Amino acid sequence: MITELAKGVYWVGVVDWDLRHFHGHELSTHRGSTYNAYLVLDEKAALIDTVWSPFAEQLLSNVRELCDPAKLDYVVANHAEVDHSGALPAVMRAAPQATLVVSPRGRESLEGHYHEPWSFRTVRTGDRLSLGAVELAFLEAPMLHWPDSMFTYLAGRAILMPNDAFGQHYATAYRFNDQVDREELYEEARKYYANILTPFGKLVAKKIDELLALGLPIEMIAPSHGVIWRQDPLQIVHQYREWAAQKPEPRATIVFDTMWEATRRMAEAIGRGLGAAGVPYRLFHMAVSDRNDVLTEIFRSRAVILGSPTLNNGVLPTLAPILEDLRGLKFQNKIGAAFGSYGWSGESVKRIEEHLERCGIPLAAPGVAAKWQPGPADLQKCEELGRAVAAAVLAP
Numbered sequence: 520m521i522t523e524l525a526k527g528v529y530w531v532g533v534v535d536w537d538l539r540h541f542h543g544h545e546l547s548t549h550r551g552s553t554y555n556a557y558l559v560l561d562e563k564a565a566l567i568d569t570v571w572s573p574f575a576e577q578l579l580s581n582v583r584e585l586c587d588p589a590k591l592d593y594v595v596a597n598h599a600e601v602d603h604s605g606a607l608p609a610v611m612r613a614a615p616q617a618t619l620v621v622s623p624r625g626r627e628s629l630e631g632h633y634h635e636p637w638s639f640r641t642v643r644t645g646d647r648l649s650l651g652a653v654e655l656a657f658l659e660a661p662m663l664h665w666p667d668s669m670f671t672y673l674a675g676r677a678i679l680m681p682n683d684a685f686g687q688h689y690a691t692a693y694r695f696n697d698q699v700d701r702e703e704l705y706e707e708a709r710k711y712y713a714n715i716l717t718p719f720g721k722l723v724a725k726k727i728d729e730l731l732a733l734g735l736p737i738e739m740i741a742p743s744h745g746v747i748w749r750q751d752p753l754q755i756v757h758q759y760r761e762w763a764a765q766k767p768e769p770r771a772t773i774v775f776d777t778m779w780e781a782t783r784r785m786a787e788a789i790g791r792g793l794g795a796a797g798v799p800y801r802l803f804h805m806a807v808s809d810r811n812d813v814l815t816e817i818f819r820s821r822a823v824i825l826g827s828p829t830l831n832n833g834v835l836p837t838l839a840p841i842l843e844d845l846r847g848l849k850f851q852n853k854i855g856a857a858f859g860s861y862g863w864s865g866e867s868v869k870r871i872e873e874h875l876e877r878c879g880i881p882l883a884a885p886g887v888a889a890k891w892q893p894g895p896a897d898l899q900k901c902e903e904l905g906r907a908v909a910a911a912v913l914a915p
């Protein structure tokens with residue numbers, strides 16, 4: 520349903536209730552998503568961002584309720600990723616006179632994706648484009664989260680449209696943050712940040728400082744996914760600043776896989792040690808856990824404790840995606856530890872410890888390996904490992 524955000528500014532996007540995986544199957548989206556596109560009707564008409572290609576007709580139908588797409592003067596593409604640009608070919612066919620407004624890297628990316636001779640207008644930070652009473656001002660935001668990413672600010676309406684930044688994969692019947700459950704909203708916003716923006720924390724912090732230093736009046740922050748921040752809109756900006764600082768909570772995440780329950784019993788014993796020392800923890804069996812949910816929990820936690828039995832001189836393959844993400848997401852300010860059972864060669868603990876060190880995650884304590892099923896002494900060592908990690912977590 521079309522929603523008016525302010526005079527002449529409309530949400531004309533799409534709610535994708537069914538979406539359960541995004542980026543192909545890379546990112547889980549348990550609560551669906553939205554592709555937010557905004558129409559500004561002034562002396563000139565501008566569409567800001569489009570939607571994923573399966574929803575192109577729905578977007579155009581929304582636009583048609585308010586104006587003839589052929590009358591669009593501008594289409595602003597803040598970001599070229601397909602969930603926002605997929606409908607561009609259909610939109611540009613319907614609006615052949617429209618100029619496509621993009622960052623320099625956006626042009627390169629859109630040309631690479633679509634190979635169409637569209638009429639581009641390239642804008643940089645500080646450039647402005649008058650629509651009449653409303654003026655669009657542009658702020659490049661490279662690596663938030665692609666090189667082309669750009670924010671558009673609607674001067675005259677005090678609305679910031681930052682595309683992916685401050686978004687959430689969150690399908691709801693509502694369009695604004697004050698209409699939805701705050702816990703759900705922050706769960707999805709944190710998952711989005713943790714899984715997509717974590718590696719770019721320094722750039723996020725810098726861009727937020729730059730944005731706040733501009734001192735722009737901001738009545739709303741209207742991202743390209745999820746709900747629009749209308750009530751206390753800067754709350755999510757300040758939250759991003761905190762997330763970018765990566766000051767994790769005093770908690771631990773235990774991630775393991777197991778074949779015959781030996782490594783599970785070790786994981787549970789480590790958890791008992793953490794719990795006894797007053798450190799909250801969660802335990803994830805990777806064979807049955809959602810990778811992105813686990814990464815979100817690791818993002819929050821000071822300690823990550825990884826366990827696997829030894830298989831083929833290494834770890835169980837179900838651990839491999841998490842190890843790869845620990846490298847790629849470049850988590851900061853973590854401490855780690857390893858554990859696992861083995862029958863003969865027993866390399867898993869060493870492999871995990873080597874990997875943690877490569878990821879810049881120092882070991883809080885030496886790992887624990889147990890031959891065959893852990894006996895009482897092995898489980899005691901696991902509890903002690905939990906206590907040692909807890910002491911490091913709680914250390915000032």
Ligand code: FEO
Nearest residue numbers: 598600602683743
């Ligand atoms: Fe929502 Fe980077 O696309």
